[in-house]
Amino acid sequence: MQKYQETLDFLFQRLPMFTKVGESAFRKDLDNTIALLEAIDNPHKKFKSIHVAGTNGKGSSSHMLAAIFQQAGYKTGLYTSPHLLDFRERIKINGQMVSEQFVIDFTERMKPEIEKINPSFFELTVAMAFEHFATEQVDIAIIEVGLGGRIDSTNVITPEASLITNISYDHKNLLGDTLPLIAGEKAGIIKAGIPAVISERQSETKDVFIQKAAATGAPLHFADEEWMGAANGTKITNTHLDLTLLNIRKQETRHYKLDLNGQYQEKNVMGVLSVVQIMQQRGWQITEEHISTALAHVKRLTGLRGRWEVVNQHPLTVLDVGHNEAGIIEIMQQLRHMTYTSLHIVTGFVKDKEVEKVLPLFPGNAHYYFCKAQLPRALDEVTLTEMAAAHGLDGKAYPTVQHALQAAKQHAEKDDMILVCGSCFIVAEAL
The missing domain is CATH 3.90.190.20 (Mur ligase, C-terminal domain)
Incomplete structure (x- = not known):
């Protein structure tokens, strides 16, 4: 569709894009995002969400969560970045990319606001995703942080739960040059009273999360206190990962076949399962069968690519x-x-x-x-x-x-x- 390509050209050329120009496109506050969302009647307040941050693993974890909710019969939004082949990969519902027409119409409608607010590419994309999820009345949306957390454009939502995967060195010029500083930025998604899960406990960063959770009254879960990989329980093939995990509290063994076959996914799965447990306790109807079927078909359900x-x-x-x-x-x-x-x-x-x-x-x-x-x-x-x-x-x-x-x-x-x-x-x- 020619009009769609023209719209993308406008977005890529008119708005500063971090993937192309780097630091100059990164905004150090949420003002633009808040102004954009107010202009479209705050769509982010019209759907439930789970917020996912971390250095590595946040994309895979977001897709796993989306697959599980989708398999459980919920209409599930998924916002991730960057895209690999098509801009619309960033905004999906039940694995289906947002339509070209929605991208065209939203961009046209927002042109006066773009002139007035001068947002970054990412800020506008976040607003587009939230508008799409609200319009389509999703039951839940899995929202992946773009960069950091505290001042990431996505950090305007009040989620049902927050998940932070792993902390390592990346974007040190923006997030800080020590692991505790980087963790402090990621911990910015932890909200008052909202349960937070840490996929991977790390000695250098665990206290950052403990202190942030205490300050906000957020229940904190370290996934490795709830799950343990069984000895020799992870088997790798070219197509999938066979996982045997022990649920520590229930003393039950669970077997999963995961179609994302990097061994590093084991830690991500534990974080995802801890979030699912929280959501089950909050009344979301998710069965063990939903979880195992979804994990075996993450790629088919969500369209995830590029992970081993x-x-x-x-x-x-x-x-x-x-x-x-x-x-x-x-x-x-x-x-x-x-x-x-x-x-x-x-x-x-x-x-x-x-x-x-x-x-x-x-x-x-x-x-x-x-x-x-x-x-x-x-x-x-x-x-x-x-x-x-x-x-x-x-x-x-x-x-x-x-x-x-x-x-x-x-x-x-x-x-x-x-x-x-x-x-x-x-x-x-x-x-």
């Missing part, structure tokens, strides 16, 4: 959006479970990531294809190749992701493995 996604078997080709230190560590741990003859890694980064911290995590014996996503924030592929060489990583530079992927496919034998990672934008262009 196997796109080819011979050679085994995997795409993962992991891009910061913690994300790359998880990918490298996952690699240890894979069987292959030679490893080919297609990778690129954006300039504001701590590439020097990430490069030493990569294996020295892989073949590298360094490339650059087509956006201004992307790190130059020649610069990356030189940086990598200093860490003993040998490879060639390619001007685009497609050139790099094509070269990897040409060099890989059928028993080899190709891994594509480094940023959402690298994965998006590979897809």
